[in-house]
Amino acid sequence: SDFDTLIKNGLIITAADRFHADIGIKDGRIAALGQALGDAAEVIDAQGLWVMPGGIDAHCHLDQPLGDGAVMADGFHSGTRSAACGGTTTVIPFAAQQKGQSLRAAVDDYHRRSEGQAFIDYAFHMIVTDPTETVLKEELPALIAEGYSSFKIYLTYDDLKLNDREVLEVLAMARREGAMVMVHAENADCIAYLTELLEACGKTAPYYHGEAHSAIAEREATHRAISLAELVDVPLLIVHVSGPEAIEQIRWAQSRGLRVYGETCPQYLMLTAQDLDQEGFAGAKCVCSPPPRDPAAQQAVWQGLETGVFQVFSSDHAPFRYEDPKGKKLHGDQAAFQHIPNGIPGLETRLPILFSEGVVQERIDATRFVALTATNPAKIYGLYPRKGTIAIGSDADLTLWDRAARTTVRNAELHHAVDYTPYEGLELTGSPVLTLCRGRVVARDGKPTGEPGYGRFLECDRPQPARPRGFSKGF
Ligand code: URP
Ligand code: ZN
Numbered sequence: 182s183d184f185d186t187l188i189k190n191g192l193i194i195t196a197a198d199r200f201h202a203d204i205g206i207k208d209g210r211i212a213a214l215g216q217a218l219g220d221a222a223e224v225i226d227a228q229g230l231w232v233m234p235g236g237i238d239a240h241c242h243l244d245q246p247l248g249d250g251a252v253m254a255d256g257f258h259s260g261t262r263s264a265a266c267g268g269t270t271t272v273i274p275f276a277a278q279q280k281g282q283s284l285r286a287a288v289d290d291y292h293r294r295s296e297g298q299a300f301i302d303y304a305f306h307m308i309v310t311d312p313t314e315t316v317l318k319e320e321l322p323a324l325i326a327e328g329y330s331s332f333k334i335y336l337t338y339d340d341l342k343l344n345d346r347e348v349l350e351v352l353a354m355a356r357r358e359g360a361m362v363m364v365h366a367e368n369a370d371c372i373a374y375l376t377e378l379l380e381a382c383g384k385t386a387p388y389y390h391g392e393a394h395s396a397i398a399e400r401e402a403t404h405r406a407i408s409l410a411e412l413v414d415v416p417l418l419i420v421h422v423s424g425p426e427a428i429e430q431i432r433w434a435q436s437r438g439l440r441v442y443g444e445t446c447p448q449y450l451m452l453t454a455q456d457l458d459q460e461g462f463a464g465a466k467c468v469c470s471p472p473p474r475d476p477a478a479q480q481a482v483w484q485g486l487e488t489g490v491f492q493v494f495s496s497d498h499a500p501f502r503y504e505d506p507k508g509k510k511l512h513g514d515q516a517a518f519q520h521i522p523n524g525i526p527g528l529e530t531r532l533p534i535l536f537s538e539g540v541v542q543e544r545i546d547a548t549r550f551v552a553l554t555a556t557n558p559a560k561i562y563g564l565y566p567r568k569g570t571i572a573i574g575s576d577a578d579l580t581l582w583d584r585a586a587r588t589t590v591r592n593a594e595l596h597h598a599v600d601y602t603p604y605e606g607l608e609l610t611g612s613p614v615l616t617l618c619r620g621r622v623v624a625r626d627g628k629p630t631g632e633p634g635y636g637r638f639l640e641c642d643r644p645q646p647a648r649p650r651g652f653s654k655g656f
């Protein structure tokens with residue numbers, strides 16, 4: 182037959198276009214788009230469905246070694262299985278350098294953790310915590326050339342943060358080597374100061390995590406990161422932006438022609454500080470950094486998605502079980518907020534939430550949904566056009582959506598290994614009913630159909646959007 186698989190009668194939606202066409206898949210790639218394409222070993226009828234590029238979750242944490250005894254509940258096995266069931270076909274988690282460790286060792290270790298585990302394709306970002314001379318002059322240039330072309334740096338957390346001079350050296354290296362830098366922008370000293378004040382008056386419940394991680398601390402660090410990047414003349418991506426203060430800084434930079442990109446996540450649309458204020462210790466389930474803010478912040482984040490301030494929508498899946506001495510209860514269920522492992526699960530719910538709340542509610546259109554969840558991350562992290570679009574020659578990573586299907590989020594029906602979802606009971610319209618990774622069906626009707634070890638490691642090119650100014654935004 183002409184094709185391995187033919188997807189017929191669907192409405193194809195990319196970041197740019199929507200059109201009716203059949204998709205012919207051969208050897209895991211899109212080989213033809215059109216009508217009456219020929220015959221195939223397998224025919225999938227997509228009548229009435231939308232066919233979109235499979236999601237790329239460009240910010241998630243899987244099996245990341247942590248210094249304090251906490252253990253992530255999801256590795257590549259359960260994490261990518263869960264992602265696939267939610268319509269995602271590529272994840273980019275983090276190979277994290279411990280202070281004193283070589284970056285190469287961190288990357289090698291992360292390959293060992295992922296080998297043979299993944300249901301869908303994956304690339305690595307690195308986390309750079311110890312930018313020694315060797316790391317900057319030897320390891321990073323080599324790793325970037327080998328396909329690890331993006332990394333995250335932190336301005337907060339004692340075991341991760343860089344000082345401004347270190348940030349400048351790292352940014353200068355990224356400029357020379359063509360890497361994309363992601364930054365966690367919160368001011369560490371502001372948070373430490375507020376934490377001590379709160380603790381001194383007994384305000385240690387999970388709720389006060391939100392007060393300690395003030396939006397002013399996020400704004401300051403966002404502005405500082407932008408300024409350092411401008412000084413060096415290198416693009417920068419601000420991850421997990423929570424509200425209007427940081428958004429204003431990013432918009433300001435963009436309006437001045439700087440290549441500053443923004444990422445936000447479902448928790449900043451769906452949760453507020455009130456979700457940290459629950460009976461007993463349960464607010465710990467929603468402790469993440471930056472924390473969810475208030476309804477006005479949610480509106481500002483929506484507006485940022487609508488108006489193009491944000492290019493990327495990721496989960497920031499950080500999987501800690503609630504009822505677990507290696508999870509949220511690492512220091513017991515009376516622990517002060519600053520000892521609660523940070524993060525929220527969300528690999529499987531990321532796309533259905535943005536689809537329902539964004540596309541179905543008509544806050545963003547379907548093409549912007551595709552841009553935010555697949556095409557832009559592929560471009561920004563050097564995977565385009567292999568990933569992130571529906572085009573001849575691209576990998577056949579496709580998600581078929583039933584835009585009328587109604588579901589209710591139930592943790593019991595998710596495929597991660599976390600024992601809760603912050604979105605329990607949320608009613609959604611629109612479902613990923615079939616997900617293909619390189620032409621193979623990896624999930625059907627919210628259930629996994631693939632197998633661990635099918636997913637391949639992806640080497641990333643140096644991203645065009647990481648090039649210094651010279652203009653044309655690259656989209
Ligand atoms: O609270 C969060 N977001 N934890 C995950 C690690 C990070 O900083 O993204
Ligand atoms: Zn972060």
Ligand code: ZN
Nearest residue numbers: 240242497499
């Ligand atoms: Zn994160």
Ligand code: ZN
Nearest residue numbers: 249512519520
């Ligand atoms: Zn602790």
